[in-house]
Amino acid sequence: MKHLRIIPLLLSLVLLFALAGCGQGSAPASSASSAAAETRTEEEYLAEENRILSANDGLWEKVFASMDKNVTEDVLTSNYGDFLLSAVEKAKDQFTAEEYKTLTSDAEKIREIEKKIAALSPEDAGNANSAVDSSAFPDFKGTDLDGNPVDSSLFAQNAFTVVNFWFNGCKPCVEELDDLNALNQQVKEQGGEVIGINTETLDGNPQGIETAKQLLAATGAGYRNIYFDSGSEAGSFALGIMAFPTTYVFDRSGKVVGEPLLGGIDKEENLAALQKNIDTALAKDAAN
Amino acid sequence: MDNKKTLVRFRGWIQACATLLTNFHLPNFAKGTLYQGAGKRLCVPGLNCYSCPGAAGACPIGSFQAVVGSSKFRFSYYVTGTLILLGVLLGRFICGFLCPFGWFQELLHKIPSPKLSTRKLKPLRYLKYGVLLVMVVLLPVAAVNGLGMGDPYFCKYLCPQGVLEGAIPLSLTNAGIRAALGRLFTWKAFVLAAVVVGSVVFYRPFCKWLCPLGAFYALLNRVSLFQMQVDTGKCVSCGACAKACKMDVDITRTPNHAECIRCGMCVDACPTDAIRYRFGLGDRSANETKE
Numbered sequence: 001m002k003h004l005r006i007i008p009l010l011l012s013l014v015l016l017f018a019l020a021g022c023g024q025g026s027a028p029a030s031s032a033s034s035a036a037a038e039t040r041t042e043e044e045y046l047a048e049e050n051r052i053l054s055a056n057d058g059l060w061e062k063v064f065a066s067m068d069k070n071v072t073e074d075v076l077t078s079n080y081g082d083f084l085l086s087a088v089e090k091a092k093d094q095f096t097a098e099e100y101k102t103l104t105s106d107a108e109k110i111r112e113i114e115k116k117i118a119a120l121s122p123e124d125a126g127n128a129n130s131a132v133d134s135s136a137f138p139d140f141k142g143t144d145l146d147g148n149p150v151d152s153s154l155f156a157q158n159a160f161t162v163v164n165f166w167f168n169g170c171k172p173c174v175e176e177l178d179d180l181n182a183l184n185q186q187v188k189e190q191g192g193e194v195i196g197i198n199t200e201t202l203d204g205n206p207q208g209i210e211t212a213k214q215l216l217a218a219t220g221a222g223y224r225n226i227y228f229d230s231g232s233e234a235g236s237f238a239l240g241i242m243a244f245p246t247t248y249v250f251d252r253s254g255k256v257v258g259e260p261l262l263g264g265i266d267k268e269e270n271l272a273a274l275q276k277n278i279d280t281a282l283a284k285d286a287a288n
Numbered sequence: 289m290d291n292k293k294t295l296v297r298f299r300g301w302i303q304a305c306a307t308l309l310t311n312f313h314l315p316n317f318a319k320g321t322l323y324q325g326a327g328k329r330l331c332v333p334g335l336n337c338y339s340c341p342g343a344a345g346a347c348p349i350g351s352f353q354a355v356v357g358s359s360k361f362r363f364s365y366y367v368t369g370t371l372i373l374l375g376v377l378l379g380r381f382i383c384g385f386l387c388p389f390g391w392f393q394e395l396l397h398k399i400p401s402p403k404l405s406t407r408k409l410k411p412l413r414y415l416k417y418g419v420l421l422v423m424v425v426l427l428p429v430a431a432v433n434g435l436g437m438g439d440p441y442f443c444k445y446l447c448p449q450g451v452l453e454g455a456i457p458l459s460l461t462n463a464g465i466r467a468a469l470g471r472l473f474t475w476k477a478f479v480l481a482a483v484v485v486g487s488v489v490f491y492r493p494f495c496k497w498l499c500p501l502g503a504f505y506a507l508l509n510r511v512s513l514f515q516m517q518v519d520t521g522k523c524v525s526c527g528a529c530a531k532a533c534k535m536d537v538d539i540t541r542t543p544n545h546a547e548c549i550r551c552g553m554c555v556d557a558c559p560t561d562a563i564r565y566r567f568g569l570g571d572r573s574a575n576e577t578k579e
Binding site: 169171211215218240246262 | 324357433434438439
């Protein structure tokens, strides 16, 4: 009889633990390390590519500046070395024969490394692709809250782009919307723009968009707010952010400038930190 | 086999398992990221910060404040319902067996030091009801900005578990968060330090005096299905149970006192095995006759 009495207790314990434990573990990327024992990892290869590119930094900057900004699907799937080669080919007349030779040989080295990367086990490559690269904003196609299409080319239109990540239930985020609007007005002349990304509006969630629009209207914020698919790379970038509000500054090529700012710019020291990133981006843009 | 003491004997293990299950996304500690999946829609029974990298679910107190403090909702029916369900099922058994922060304080109390009694500090117990009413319910609802948004006052200004599980591990791995730490962090780190030092010399000071979740379960302790039962026929009124109780409860007089966390130290101390756990509906005398 005594044993019977303990059963409901144990059952409810099991239920409680089940309640606490029903989230799925986010799969740790442990498979990468097993492959690393025999060959080098993709990260190491990529690091080597970066070393090659940075050795002739100035030349490559010129090549990148000459590139078509609309990077498309086939670029992402084709060999990056080939892509660089064709870019060098197109910008050929900007360089001396010697410079051209250096660039071509760099690109060929990278093509070889890319082949090695492709030869790595497919799951390994998959892991690397799904990991979010936090140094640049991923290419994306989306719309603003009014349904007008936007894509990654928006970065190229300005010397710098301030991107503010927020959500509707976040009090400090909502409280800086008017300050962000003022900032947008102010940076327009400097060739900058403020963009808002509200994580509740991703995938065009109608309720999220409606509330976001109300909040933007109530705070008088008129700058662009955009969304895209949560499953896209840009979606992972946005959803990978854990503290809100977070404000990034991106340069003309969509690369992150400085450290992202956590906290609202209605606080003076935060605004100063953001301004520092903006100044860095402007200086960088003027130099190119 | 003496099954009424089994729970007591394995309490430390149960606490460890509960803490691990509540925070089983262990790799996130190294990555400095949070699990944000579907599990976070559910509340865990104990006080366990949503922003702990390992957290499998949401903190009921944090969720409650987030919902009532949002511009959309006035009251959090779902969280309150969950809390009432848990409270009715288990009451403060959750404090004694399942709460990670309770376990943390108990472990600290094992550190050798002069131990002080809290018997004379009983009036401080009522503070936690004030914390629950003012910081968790009233301020998030009432102190709102023009858009009807309030702050989670308890999380923001008082909760030491948030610093321990959220701010500290995240700032260790995330430079942005480290840079954002300010005066508020200093204040809350001070609260945590006070609770840590307090826990070494007192038994569970945060549970006794400040915890709003404990306060909520305390209100339901009397009606919870999980109860303590004293067999008056076996009791020899030796007072060993009251002496053993670190929550300052005399179990023979008030077996379902709001402060009883069902830790079972009295069960263990009783020389005549007169105290035991009872779970379920039904009246006491009926159970007695079945024996």
